[in-house]
Amino acid sequence: xxxxxELINTSRxxxxxxxxxxxxxxxxxxxxxxxxxxxxxxxxxxxNKVFNEVEYMQWLVTTIxxxxxxxxCIDSPNPQALEAGLALAKYGTPxxxxxxxxxxxxxxxxxLVLKYKAKVVALCxxxxxxxxxxxxxxxxxxxxxxxxxxxxxxxxxxxxDPLVKPVxxxxxxxxxxxxxxxxxxxxxxxxxxxxxxxxxxxxxxNRKVLNRLFVAQTMTLGMDGYILNPTDKSMMGVxxxxxxxxxxxxxxxxxxxxxxxxxxEE
Amino acid sequence: MSNFEELAEAVxxxxxxxxxxxxxxxxxxxxxxxxxxxxxxxxxMDIVAPKFKSGEMFIPEVMMCARAxxxxxxxVKPLLSTEDSASVSTFVMGTVKGDLHDIGxxxxxxxxxxxxxxxxxxxxxxxxxxxxxAIKEHKPQIVGMCALLTTTMMAMQDTIDAITEAGxxxxxxxxxxxxxxxxxxxxxxxxxxxxxxxVACKEMAAQxxxxx
Numbered sequence: 007x008x009x010x011x012e013l014i015n016t017s018r019x020x021x022x023x024x025x026x027x028x029x030x031x032x033x034x035x036x037x038x039x040x041x042x043x044x045x046x047x048x049x050x051x052x053x054n055k056v057f058n059e060v061e062y063m064q065w066l067v068t069t070i071x072x073x074x075x076x077x078x079c080i081d082s083p084n085p086q087a088l089e090a091g092l093a094l095a096k097y098g099t100p101x102x103x104x105x106x107x108x109x110x111x112x113x114x115x116x117x118l119v120l121k122y123k124a125k126v127v128a129l130c131x132x133x134x135x136x137x138x139x140x141x142x143x144x145x146x147x148x149x150x151x152x153x154x155x156x157x158x159x160x161x162x163x164x165x166x167d168p169l170v171k172p173v174x175x176x177x178x179x180x181x182x183x184x185x186x187x188x189x190x191x192x193x194x195x196x197x198x199x200x201x202x203x204x205x206x207x208x209x210x211x212n213r214k215v216l217n218r219l220f221v222a223q224t225m226t227l228g229m230d231g232y233i234l235n236p237t238d239k240s241m242m243g244v245x246x247x248x249x250x251x252x253x254x255x256x257x258x259x260x261x262x263x264x265x266x267x268x269x270x271e272e
Numbered sequence: 273m274s275n276f277e278e279l280a281e282a283v284x285x286x287x288x289x290x291x292x293x294x295x296x297x298x299x300x301x302x303x304x305x306x307x308x309x310x311x312x313x314x315x316x317m318d319i320v321a322p323k324f325k326s327g328e329m330f331i332p333e334v335m336m337c338a339r340a341x342x343x344x345x346x347x348v349k350p351l352l353s354t355e356d357s358a359s360v361s362t363f364v365m366g367t368v369k370g371d372l373h374d375i376g377x378x379x380x381x382x383x384x385x386x387x388x389x390x391x392x393x394x395x396x397x398x399x400x401x402x403x404x405x406a407i408k409e410h411k412p413q414i415v416g417m418c419a420l421l422t423t424t425m426m427a428m429q430d431t432i433d434a435i436t437e438a439g440x441x442x443x444x445x446x447x448x449x450x451x452x453x454x455x456x457x458x459x460x461x462x463x464x465x466x467x468x469x470x471v472a473c474k475e476m477a478a479q480x481x482x483x484x
Contacts, residue, residue, distance in 0.1 A: 017451065017452055022454070053422030053423075053452065054422050054425065054452035054453070054454065054457070056422065056425050056426055056457070057460070082422070083421060083422060083423035084422070084423060111423075131372070135372045135396070135397075136372050136373060136374070171375070172331070172375060174330065174331035174332050175331055175332070175335065175375045175378070175379070176375075208331075209330055209331030209332070210330055210331070210332075211327075211330060
């Protein structure tokens, strides 16, 4: 299970202030906490700082890597900011979040995927708007898969994000995502998945209950990557338990190790 | 209970069948169309908006109420006199170029309609020129722009520039909103206001119309 820690994002007020005030200590603490809580990647997103994104990205990547030797998920729709982050990322294989099948965005981001031999999150979106159904999503998946592999990206480096919408406004949003995972698994068994799943609960009370259940539901169908808050111990409990129950945890060692480290709660 | 109160209650309950029935019966009994709107339909939504803001009601419930409101408006709108229609403030709303997300915008449109605005929804992925044309055509008091992606935030700047170049900037107030935005950004691109959410947008818009 690949967990991308989502907390270093300037859409969050505390991070925004830390970035503007160049508070390296705070950023480093958030990076460390996420790693200790079980994140495999640390997401770096300063995309809403449109006027200084490149400069902030460089500062963030450097600052984080002074504290942790973790691979980074460089997260921006802006190719210049992605390149700035990727050029400095030095531990493990970097991940790019994200490429889509929107013409100019695909053309701008593909060269970065190839140049940095990066893993890439492929978001199920194209020029035709936001997908509603699983069939809409699969059209984008088919097209992206064809183009990425033709360019030499390995299946193992592709992480499809089925694009999660809120069930509060699109009643079938959850079930269409589940259907999409099933179809991707059938047609492209060697690719991976990534999703920001907390969108699913937007606009509803007790979001954590919905989020945890949606992790269990999506994992059951084969989802193997999430961008989330790894310091949410109840959520991490669902993930470790889920992998164990699905037979993806030899001798339940992942579950037990995480238990001893106090990573999850009942 | 008067019929207006029943109608307001039906809107608040999101009961579209009752709204249709009650609106029709009010029309038949000779109630003025504008009264049906302001004393019935909008009163119902006035209960909804603060409850949504305080966290007592949730998005799906607001959408149900808005649907019910819409059914009532469909019946009454064609009956409004031109004088009535002219007294209603117009709000042009769209998601900026490159942005295909519509959930937030739709919620704003619903709440604004419930606030008594005549909302012209120009859709998603709207080019700056289209905003300019919409302003020329509909002469709104307020223009709202929404961006849900960090990539499309700058399209707001482009749109405001286009409105300025067309000589229309002083004719309208501009409100911006969307997940990645923040107040300093709104200020920097020259918007008149930043809306943290749909309810804030409705409140700011109402304020702007009053202060005009």
